[in-house]
Amino acid sequence: MIPAMEHFDSLSTPCLMLDRAVLESNCRLMAARMKKLGVRLRPHMKTAKSADVAQLATAGHFGGITVSTLKEAHYFAERGFRDILYAVGFVPSKIGEAAAIQEMGDALILLTDNMGAAAETAIRAAKLGRKFPMMIEIDTGAGRCGLDPVSEADDIVNLGRVIHKSAALELRGVLTHAGQSYHSTSAKGIKAVAEAERAGIVKAAELLRAAGLPCPVVSAGSTPTARHAKNLDGVTEMRPGVYMFGDVDQALIGSCSWDHIAVTVLASVIGHNRRTKRIIVDAGGLAMSKDIGPSEFDNETGYGTAMGEGGTPRPDRMYLAAVSQEHGQLALPGGAEPPWEEFPVGSRIRVFPNHVCMTAAAHDRYHVLDETGSVIEEWDRVNGW
Amino acid sequence: MIPAMEHFDSLSTPCLMLDRAVLESNCRLMAARMKKLGVRLRPHMKTAKSADVAQLATAGHFGGITVSTLKEAHYFAERGFRDILYAVGFVPSKIGEAAAIQEMGDALILLTDNMGAAAETAIRAAKLGRKFPMMIEIDTGAGRCGLDPVSEADDIVNLGRVIHKSAALELRGVLTHAGQSYHSTSAKGIKAVAEAERAGIVKAAELLRAAGLPCPVVSAGSTPTARHAKNLDGVTEMRPGVYMFGDVDQALIGSCSWDHIAVTVLASVIGHNRRTKRIIVDAGGLAMSKDIGPSEFDNETGYGTAMGEGGTPRPDRMYLAAVSQEHGQLALPGGAEPPWEEFPVGSRIRVFPNHVCMTAAAHDRYHVLDETGSVIEEWDRVNGW
Numbered sequence: 001m002i003p004a005m006e007h008f009d010s011l012s013t014p015c016l017m018l019d020r021a022v023l024e025s026n027c028r029l030m031a032a033r034m035k036k037l038g039v040r041l042r043p044h045m046k047t048a049k050s051a052d053v054a055q056l057a058t059a060g061h062f063g064g065i066t067v068s069t070l071k072e073a074h075y076f077a078e079r080g081f082r083d084i085l086y087a088v089g090f091v092p093s094k095i096g097e098a099a100a101i102q103e104m105g106d107a108l109i110l111l112t113d114n115m116g117a118a119a120e121t122a123i124r125a126a127k128l129g130r131k132f133p134m135m136i137e138i139d140t141g142a143g144r145c146g147l148d149p150v151s152e153a154d155d156i157v158n159l160g161r162v163i164h165k166s167a168a169l170e171l172r173g174v175l176t177h178a179g180q181s182y183h184s185t186s187a188k189g190i191k192a193v194a195e196a197e198r199a200g201i202v203k204a205a206e207l208l209r210a211a212g213l214p215c216p217v218v219s220a221g222s223t224p225t226a227r228h229a230k231n232l233d234g235v236t237e238m239r240p241g242v243y244m245f246g247d248v249d250q251a252l253i254g255s256c257s258w259d260h261i262a263v264t265v266l267a268s269v270i271g272h273n274r275r276t277k278r279i280i281v282d283a284g285g286l287a288m289s290k291d292i293g294p295s296e297f298d299n300e301t302g303y304g305t306a307m308g309e310g311g312t313p314r315p316d317r318m319y320l321a322a323v324s325q326e327h328g329q330l331a332l333p334g335g336a337e338p339p340w341e342e343f344p345v346g347s348r349i350r351v352f353p354n355h356v357c358m359t360a361a362a363h364d365r366y367h368v369l370d371e372t373g374s375v376i377e378e379w380d381r382v383n384g385w
Numbered sequence: 386m387i388p389a390m391e392h393f394d395s396l397s398t399p400c401l402m403l404d405r406a407v408l409e410s411n412c413r414l415m416a417a418r419m420k421k422l423g424v425r426l427r428p429h430m431k432t433a434k435s436a437d438v439a440q441l442a443t444a445g446h447f448g449g450i451t452v453s454t455l456k457e458a459h460y461f462a463e464r465g466f467r468d469i470l471y472a473v474g475f476v477p478s479k480i481g482e483a484a485a486i487q488e489m490g491d492a493l494i495l496l497t498d499n500m501g502a503a504a505e506t507a508i509r510a511a512k513l514g515r516k517f518p519m520m521i522e523i524d525t526g527a528g529r530c531g532l533d534p535v536s537e538a539d540d541i542v543n544l545g546r547v548i549h550k551s552a553a554l555e556l557r558g559v560l561t562h563a564g565q566s567y568h569s570t571s572a573k574g575i576k577a578v579a580e581a582e583r584a585g586i587v588k589a590a591e592l593l594r595a596a597g598l599p600c601p602v603v604s605a606g607s608t609p610t611a612r613h614a615k616n617l618d619g620v621t622e623m624r625p626g627v628y629m630f631g632d633v634d635q636a637l638i639g640s641c642s643w644d645h646i647a648v649t650v651l652a653s654v655i656g657h658n659r660r661t662k663r664i665i666v667d668a669g670g671l672a673m674s675k676d677i678g679p680s681e682f683d684n685e686t687g688y689g690t691a692m693g694e695g696g697t698p699r700p701d702r703m704y705l706a707a708v709s710q711e712h713g714q715l716a717l718p719g720g721a722e723p724p725w726e727e728f729p730v731g732s733r734i735r736v737f738p739n740h741v742c743m744t745a746a747a748h749d750r751y752h753v754l755d756e757t758g759s760v761i762e763e764w765d766r767v768n769g770w
Contacts, residue, residue: 012482014770046710068711070397088711089655089665091731097397114656117730137656144712145656145665179709270474271499271522271530280474280530286746287770290675324564325431325742326453326473327529345502346476357710361671362746364769384749385399385672 008348010375011367013268014287016359017350018366018379022262022311023244024056030226030243031060037232042066042085042219044241047357050366051079052379057244066239070097075382077106085109085219087175087239089137089145092120099128109172113137113146115159122166133172134163135217136208140200141193142179149204156204160213173217174204177239181224185253185297194225202234224255247356248305252297259311263360264350265304266367267328269343278321278329279338283351285323289358300333304359307350320351393733395760396752398653399672401744402735403751403764407647407696408629409441415611415628416445422617427451427470427604429626432742435751436464437764442629451624455482460767462491470494470604472560472624474522474530477505484513494557498522498531500540503547503554510553518557519548520602521593525585526578527564534589541589545598558602559589562624566609570638570682579610587619609640632741633690637682644696648745649735650689651752652713654728663706663714664723668736670708674743685718689744692735705736 043057046068064083139146178197221238246256267283294301308314321331353359431453449468524531563582606623631641656665679686693699706716738744
């Protein structure tokens with residue numbers, strides 16, 4: 001484990017640090033767990049957005065990945081990834097971008113839950129002389145996107161028929177994401193969500209098959225459900241993403257231990273406010289994001305948790321109590337006096353992100369650390385759209 | 386005014402749109418107001434991070450600007466800006482970056498509220514054979530950074546002496562930012578904050594002068610206080626920034642009218658969730674940010690407000706009720722049925738950002754619109770660190 005107080009003088013702050021050994025361990029554990037449960041791992045790269053990380057995350061599995069933007073798909077296709085699922089409802093106007101990615105040799109898979117969008121995509125793909133695999137999005141309790149396998153069973157079958165009949169589309173299967181798993185703090189609660197996710201997506205697959213339609217792929221997964229699922233019978237692939245890095249939110253819901261959080265933000269102390277008892281750092285709302293997800297579970301988590309020795313929170317539980325654009329305010333719970341002497345202006349501190357997908361997106365690279373805490377490499381990221 | 390429902394088919398979503406006429410009007414009004422109040426305008430470029438915008442924002446004034454990162458300073462220096470204030474507490478370890486910017490011919494001005502940081506900066510600057518102008522940060526009620534002109538008057542004078550005595554530093558003056566102005570919704574309340582900001586920074590300047598120290602520059606400003614200040618006697622420059630663009634937060638506190646918000650996010654409808662009564666768009670937490678500042682004033686503001694005709698909110702007050710990484714959920718207040726037919730999958734909608742500084746930072750460019758709603762140019766941005 002990396003000592004928390006290394007100064008990393010060569011790095012300009014704020015910046016993103018990635019502990020390679022922790023990342024590798026997280027990837028290995030998930031890959032093994034998916035093997036044991038008999039499913040393919042199609043890691044979601046929306047968190048890491050890095051080809052170097054994707055190499056580690058796909059090791060031991062079939063090499064397929066999941067992305068959240070077509071820009072990510074393009075980036076990974078350029079770097080040799082050949083089986084990419086774009087897991088956001090497809091808009092027909094994006095067909096040109098999708099075709100360009102397909103031309104790079106990539107089997108780009110599209111997603112829909114909407115009859116109009118599927119039909120229009122088929123028309124536009126045909127005009128371009130293209131054929132795309134397409135999956136149907138199913139809602140298994142998250143309440144965001146997807147058709148309900150009970151109340152909208154007919155819609156699922158009808159959508160399946162339209163896709164299957166189109167010469168420009170290939171019905172690949174069904175997909176769900178149990179996003180509600182992020183709001184459960186007990187293993188029992190997450191296990192129940194995982195079973196609802198599994199049962200719901202298998203039910204949707206059976207609807208298609210009962211109607212004589214193909215459904216080779218049954219895709220599910222979030223980091224919490226992938227970690228806690230008892231069995232994945234009927235599921236063929238899982239798409240967790242945040243497990244590679246971990247964050248405060250995942251630690252609080254028991255998806256990872258603190259010392260398995262691989263990404264931190266390195267900040268410099270830029271001031272002491274003795275009146276408000278706050279240590280001011282140069283990691284603010286942009287460097288950390290304004291995601292306050294963990295406040296659902298703990299009132300004194302703010303915008304990030306200061307890292308102590310051994311890759312765990314400090315015994316004094318110092319945290320980022322407030323942020324503005326480029327300023328962060330470290331405080332102790334209850335407004336206690338912070339450790340001024342330990343953190344003179346110019347000293348460095350590492351901060352665990354609340355929600356690493358949001359935090360990492362503000363940074364264009366990772367500073368990769370080896371086991372001794374030395375910065376050994378820079379890995380790029382693909383941001384934006 | 387641009388029609389809200391133009392489809393902008395040439396643009397890939399989500400993306401940032403900038404209404405040039407509104408921007409120019411916002412810049413002209415602020416420049417004129419600062420002239421009238423007898424102060425120099427040193428616009429804060431942390432919001433726009435764009436040289437094209439900076440050209441408009443500095444028009445009619447002396448050309449100096451304010452930045453929030455050294456990367457911004459470098460970007461603007463490269464593009465010919467020659468009087469740049471880095472308005473975040475300086476850390477001595479950043480002296481190399483600062484020196485590199487100074488070498489480009491730029492008069493980079495540093496900021497501090499800390500004796501140790503100032504002394505160490507002086508030592509390091511001297512080693513490099515450099516001399517930097519430096520200002521002292523003063524707290525006039527925001528409670529973030531800066532010394533208090535009443536309870537820490539001695540510290541201000543002592544810090545001024547250290548800076549003034551150093552051959553590698555030049556005491557340039559005092560600086561404050563009344564960030565508390567963002568939390569007042571009445572013109573009367575903001576006027577009171579503006580007067581506290583003015584009186585406090587002038588008091589700090591007088592402390593230095595009474596001690597025989599120079600204090601040529603007395604710098605204040607936020608968008609609300611610049612808009613509402615009755616007089617700025619004793620202040621020499623103001624540093625508002627967000628006025629160039631405006632956002633939901635500024636509209637709700639009366640700093641701008643809705644039709645003077647220059648920046649919107651263009652999103653595509655990617656799904657309809659009939660069960661939750663939500664229209665799903667491809668502008669999520671990354672494209673909009675997770676800043677929920679306006680919830681301080683209005684419970685149904687969520688993560689952004691849908692734009693209607695004439696550059697104002699829609700009569701049905703549709704807003705971005707929830708976001709995840711790449712998904713946004715548009716809803717009507719009170720959970721009313723949304724206008725499904727008006728927004729089929731694939732249609733476009735523009736969304737006002739809650740806090741444009743945070744929203745814009747996720748995007749690498751502006752799509753600039755003329756008065757007819759045509760996209761005429763792309764302007765770049767400098768993000769990250």
